[in-house]
Amino acid sequence: MVRMINFQNDWYFSGKYEPGMEKENCLVSGPSKIQGPGEFVLTGGSRGFWVETDGSCGEIRIDVSCEGFRAETVSIWVR
16 A cells, blocks of 8 residues: 655746645556545645555556646556
């Protein structure tokens, strides 16, 4: 099991730190599942969630998207 922490702010657009409170979507694929909801609000600009493997090997992809921000993908290899 791995804990992922999302952190979001608006340095790029405003030039200063402004924590976001946007709704974020996480889609997990591969030999895993997300613990808890796949859609959540980043209260205060951050949130953590757990990704659990199903016991097999392979690549876990975590696709994160949020309106107004570039989508990102994180890959984790399970051996």
